[in-house]
Amino acid sequence: MTPTLWYAIYLSMEIDKVSRDVSESPISFILDGNSGQPTYMQIVQQTENALRLGHLQIGDRLPRVKDVVAGLAINPNTVLKAYRELESRGYVAGKQGIGTFVLSTPAGIELKHYVQLQKSLNEGWLSEARSCGLDNESILAIIQNALLAQPINREKVQTRQDRELA
Amino acid sequence: MNLLTAQNLKKSYKGKEVLNCNLSLPVGKVIALVGPNGAGKSTLLNIAAGLVAPTSGSLKMFNSFDPGSDEIRSRVAFVAQDVSLHDSLTVAEMIKVSGCLNRSFTADIARQRIADLGIGLKKKVKELSGGQRAQVSLSLALAKNPDALLLDEPTAALDPLASHEFLASVMQTVAETEISVIFSSHSMSDLARVSDFVTLLAHGQLQLNTDIDNVLSSHWLVRSTVSDINAVDDADIIDIDTNAVVGFHLIRSEDESKLRSFEISKPSLEQIVLAYLRNSRSHDLKQVGEVK
Numbered sequence: 001m002t003p004t005l006w007y008a009i010y011l012s013m014e015i016d017k018v019s020r021d022v023s024e025s026p027i028s029f030i031l032d033g034n035s036g037q038p039t040y041m042q043i044v045q046q047t048e049n050a051l052r053l054g055h056l057q058i059g060d061r062l063p064r065v066k067d068v069v070a071g072l073a074i075n076p077n078t079v080l081k082a083y084r085e086l087e088s089r090g091y092v093a094g095k096q097g098i099g100t101f102v103l104s105t106p107a108g109i110e111l112k113h114y115v116q117l118q119k120s121l122n123e124g125w126l127s128e129a130r131s132c133g134l135d136n137e138s139i140l141a142i143i144q145n146a147l148l149a150q151p152i153n154r155e156k157v158q159t160r161q162d163r164e165l166a
Numbered sequence: 167m168n169l170l171t172a173q174n175l176k177k178s179y180k181g182k183e184v185l186n187c188n189l190s191l192p193v194g195k196v197i198a199l200v201g202p203n204g205a206g207k208s209t210l211l212n213i214a215a216g217l218v219a220p221t222s223g224s225l226k227m228f229n230s231f232d233p234g235s236d237e238i239r240s241r242v243a244f245v246a247q248d249v250s251l252h253d254s255l256t257v258a259e260m261i262k263v264s265g266c267l268n269r270s271f272t273a274d275i276a277r278q279r280i281a282d283l284g285i286g287l288k289k290k291v292k293e294l295s296g297g298q299r300a301q302v303s304l305s306l307a308l309a310k311n312p313d314a315l316l317l318d319e320p321t322a323a324l325d326p327l328a329s330h331e332f333l334a335s336v337m338q339t340v341a342e343t344e345i346s347v348i349f350s351s352h353s354m355s356d357l358a359r360v361s362d363f364v365t366l367l368a369h370g371q372l373q374l375n376t377d378i379d380n381v382l383s384s385h386w387l388v389r390s391t392v393s394d395i396n397a398v399d400d401a402d403i404i405d406i407d408t409n410a411v412v413g414f415h416l417i418r419s420e421d422e423s424k425l426r427s428f429e430i431s432k433p434s435l436e437q438i439v440l441a442y443l444r445n446s447r448s449h450d451l452k453q454v455g456e457v458k
Binding site: 031033036039065066069070071072073074075076077078 | 196330331333334335337338340341342355356359360361362434
């Protein structure tokens, strides 16, 4: 995570030079005590919505924990739990003392499709690969090979179609 | 390390027992102290602050220190129900008095906090609003730079905005330091927001004493007939709903699979606490179980 984190910080500094003020977060949170949703989940969902709607962009900072806590009068651990959840979903990266920054946005893919794809990967091919005793490096190597192979295949298909057309 | 350890701690007033418990509380948490009026919450906090002596048994702070010791006087700050300020003094004079009473007191911390809140140092305490009085009390407590903060229903008399701002100040301190907090209140929504540990006292005895995450993950609302729910093994029935043929019963079970054949949902912290309070009232003085 560290190189990506530093990239995010570098990016945030670059953006800072151009236009946006990233020393402050562009968003804030509100709480609905009657929603029945746990507080940390409300923060996770409000962040995801902000990412989808473009209020938060790559390199942007999430609100500082102490600012969220001072605004909403909630336990700091609740904010940290929400940020950890967003980190595990791959949207942000955080480092103590520096801040939490946006790494990626769910643009281009709807969250439900993302969840479905991740689920089918986890339950299908990945668990098969694990049961064969493959470690992370081997799995990554196979996936990289497959990704490299994919465009070549498509090219072959196109050429064949091209030939048929010709 | 434990913040507070109570062994066979008993307190009686005029022969009436108001507290009788064994209890240990961890450091580094915001602990919600909950219970009906007369449950012994204030008594426990007063003993922990060294203001009241127990009738028998012992209470230690930070593993081994007596509440009244100099060590604890400087490490533990107490904000009482009847906010302990003197009406006729100015805020500046209150700061001075507190400085004389506490060795570890840093007057500049108090002055800075109070100035940041926009409260005039020359104002008399009786001219302050309820919210300002609570904030001044909190500032005086935090000026000791304490390791633990004991709050005895600090927001009971405050309007919603003042209460929100008071809790926000406490949470900000929690975010910036490693302070441990024990916070008693009747407002379940406040407690659910700010706490990560719950201690439930009823009739002077301990009903719940664990992380809120544990409480939430081990309790279930089960919708069934009374006879069906009574037939389940290995599940503690905390509260039975007898108002309907098929009612919502509150159950404690570490193992969700035991409840597979039922319609279940997750209760809120407030529902769980209310269930324990109803249970302890109906069982009167019988202890109903402690979640480890």
